[in-house]
Amino acid sequence: MSLTETVKAVGLAAGARVVGVAAAEAFRAGVPEGYRPEDILPGARSVVVAGGDGPTAGAWRCPDHRVMEITGYDLRENVAVHAMSDYIERELGYYAVQAPSLPVHGHEPPMSMMHAAELAGLGSRSFAAHIILNPEYGLLYYAALITTLPLDPSPPLAEPVCPHPGCVAMYRRIGTTPCLRVCPACLSGTVKDARIETSTYDREKCHSRAQTYGIGSFQKALLAIVNEDDAGRRREMIHSEFFTRSVQSLGFFRDSIAQCFECMRVCPVGRKHRKLK
Amino acid sequence: MKEELPAGATKHLKTLALKAGATVVGVADAAAFDAHAPEKHRPADLLPGARTVVVVGGAQPRAGDWIAASPWLLSTMGTTERIQGVGRRVAQAIESELGYYALFVPPGTASGDTPFLSLMLAAELAGLGARSLAGPVLNRAHGFLYWSAVITTAPFEVDPPEGAPACPAPACQDMWEREGTTPCLRVCPVDAGGCLGGQLENGRAIRTSYDAGRCHTRVHTHWVGGFQKVLEETLNEPDRERRKMLVYGDFMTRTLWAITYSSTNIAQCFECMRVCPAAHGLREMR
Numbered sequence: 001m002s003l004t005e006t007v008k009a010v011g012l013a014a015g016a017r018v019v020g021v022a023a024a025e026a027f028r029a030g031v032p033e034g035y036r037p038e039d040i041l042p043g044a045r046s047v048v049v050a051g052g053d054g055p056t057a058g059a060w061r062c063p064d065h066r067v068m069e070i071t072g073y074d075l076r077e078n079v080a081v082h083a084m085s086d087y088i089e090r091e092l093g094y095y096a097v098q099a100p101s102l103p104v105h106g107h108e109p110p111m112s113m114m115h116a117a118e119l120a121g122l123g124s125r126s127f128a129a130h131i132i133l134n135p136e137y138g139l140l141y142y143a144a145l146i147t148t149l150p151l152d153p154s155p156p157l158a159e160p161v162c163p164h165p166g167c168v169a170m171y172r173r174i175g176t177t178p179c180l181r182v183c184p185a186c187l188s189g190t191v192k193d194a195r196i197e198t199s200t201y202d203r204e205k206c207h208s209r210a211q212t213y214g215i216g217s218f219q220k221a222l223l224a225i226v227n228e229d230d231a232g233r234r235r236e237m238i239h240s241e242f243f244t245r246s247v248q249s250l251g252f253f254r255d256s257i258a259q260c261f262e263c264m265r266v267c268p269v270g271r272k273h274r275k276l277k
Numbered sequence: 278m279k280e281e282l283p284a285g286a287t288k289h290l291k292t293l294a295l296k297a298g299a300t301v302v303g304v305a306d307a308a309a310f311d312a313h314a315p316e317k318h319r320p321a322d323l324l325p326g327a328r329t330v331v332v333v334g335g336a337q338p339r340a341g342d343w344i345a346a347s348p349w350l351l352s353t354m355g356t357t358e359r360i361q362g363v364g365r366r367v368a369q370a371i372e373s374e375l376g377y378y379a380l381f382v383p384p385g386t387a388s389g390d391t392p393f394l395s396l397m398l399a400a401e402l403a404g405l406g407a408r409s410l411a412g413p414v415l416n417r418a419h420g421f422l423y424w425s426a427v428i429t430t431a432p433f434e435v436d437p438p439e440g441a442p443a444c445p446a447p448a449c450q451d452m453w454e455r456e457g458t459t460p461c462l463r464v465c466p467v468d469a470g471g472c473l474g475g476q477l478e479n480g481r482a483i484r485t486s487y488d489a490g491r492c493h494t495r496v497h498t499h500w501v502g503g504f505q506k507v508l509e510e511t512l513n514e515p516d517r518e519r520r521k522m523l524v525y526g527d528f529m530t531r532t533l534w535a536i537t538y539s540s541t542n543i544a545q546c547f548e549c550m551r552v553c554p555a556a557h558g559l560r561e562m563r
Contacts, residue, residue, distance in 0.1 A: 053369060056368050056369060056372050056378075056379050056380060056381060057372050057378050057379075058324050058368065058372065058378035058379045058380035058381075058428065058429065058430075059380055059381070061324060061325060061378055061380075062323050062324060062380055063322070063323075063325065064317070064322065064323055064387070064393070066387050066388075066393070067323060067380070067383055067393060070383045070385045071381060071383040071385075225508070225512065226512065231512075231513055234509065234512055234513075235509055238505045238508055238509045238512075239505055239509075241388060241389070243505070244501060244505070247501045247504055247505070247536060248385065248501055250536060250537065251500075251501065251535075251536040251537060273372075276372060276376050276377055276378045276430070277281075277376050277377045277378070277430060277431075
């Protein structure tokens with residue numbers, strides 16, 4: 001087993017569904033200075049990306065929408081990244097850090113996990129909120145590590161995952177796709193020659209739907225509470241279901257990652273893994 | 278129905294759960310919830326076609342935690358989140374290895390204090406324990422455990438209910454005969470500002486009462502409710518210096534720690550369980 005395969009095996013054993021490798025230099029073409037792997041870890045040679053499962057097929061079938069609102073994410077890709085980082089440092093003697101992916105300004109992370117997943121050959125952008133779709137599993141969550149260890153990069157995908165052939169056929173018939181039809185408020189786009197020709201994603205609109213309860217809703221509710229002069233009304237707002245759930249979602253963020261999955265619900269990619277007995 | 282599953286599938290799943298960190302694992306019939314759980318909170322309401330519910334228990338405080346001299350130990354750390362990870366692993370294994378739908382029951386609430394599915398009821402129906410005078414479901418061998426459940430369309434073999442309840446323990450029955458109370462009822466009596474009440478007859482509990490509202494304010498002193506309370510106090514406080522004291526005070530600080538580290542800080546009162554002879558399992562520690 002090659003070194004690259006060994007590192008991947010460590011990640012898969014730790015719970016990743018897929019693992020890919022991108023060369024650190026591959027980020028230069030599409031990433032501005034300051035956001036490249038070597039800007040985070042001097043001497044970076046490789047980026048190892050792990051994809052983890054989202055909701056189970058059973059969760060997709062649940063008729064109570066609140067279940068998907070407060071669950072769906074188990075962070076295994078982060079565990080896999082830490083397991084691989086430990087292996088690289090302890091066993092192989094190279095530097096390894098988890099790639100920072102939480103936003104530091106607005107929605108902007110120090111390093112894009114979506115781009116890392118694309119460069120590591122794990123998926124391609126879709127019409128649906130530009131979510132990276134894996135050709136086998138569809139929606140996955142991604143984490144990455146940056147290392148000074150030189151590894152063999154994974155080949156890029158030969159074909160983009162989106163649009164799926166079923167969606168291309170639907171576009172030919174009625175000029176839309178399942179995700180564009182289910183959420184015309186956030187998504188729009190065109191297909192040409194079975195490829196995405198144009199794609200628009202209204203992130204602000206999507207954010208207010210997908211993150212109904214989260215840091216943003218907490219800030220919004222807190223501002224309204226602080227600005228409320230009437231003590232009785234303030235009390236109602238503080239102890240309301242909306243504020244309670246917003247505070248809960250801060251504490252339980254790992255179980256409460258999104259409150260809207262509709263564009264992914266209708267996406268045919270990876271559906272075979274959601275069709276069970 | 279059972280022949281649909283490969284031979285030994287139930288045993289394989291239980292082994293997987295134990296290897297993933299569960300202390301105990303059991304299976305309940307999904308239909309068994311109908312007699313006890315309200316509509317919309319039954320397995321089939323959450324997963325159409327649900328046939329069984331796999332319940333894992335564990336991640337309980339360690340024996341050392343229970344005898345720790347500092348009251349802050351148990352009130353600032355907990356281990357409950359580990360069992361939710363086991364539940365997720367079980368759900369993923371059922372889908373990826375056996376090809377049946379599996380829904381990990383979210384540990385949070387659907388609204389207010391109402392859970393999606395009662396994990397305590399699930400543990401009872403899976404034969405993993407019985408309710409105690411103090412409220413929690415106690416396992417005969419391991420005592421107090423945290424629970425996680427997975428609803429599935431897989432027809433696993435169902436476990437029978439637990440033969441004899443862990444509560445009241447023989448020592449508690451003796452105490453009742455002597456003093457008319459038990460350790461948990463004495464440490465937190467409902468008629469003296471506490472949360473628990475009850476009566477034993479012939480070694481069985483024939484009446485129990487539990488003031489959930491009062492218990493909640495003690496168990497979750499620092500948590501979402503605590504934050505809301507201190508926020509309201511802060512905003513109502515006209516004096517700027519006092520407001521600063523409230524914001525930087527221990528109560529607000531600990532509350533914020535508790536919210537953001539909720540996975541490791543689940544409760545601030547364990548007194549009824551601390552004194553319970555059935556809550557700490559059968560194994561003697563040195």
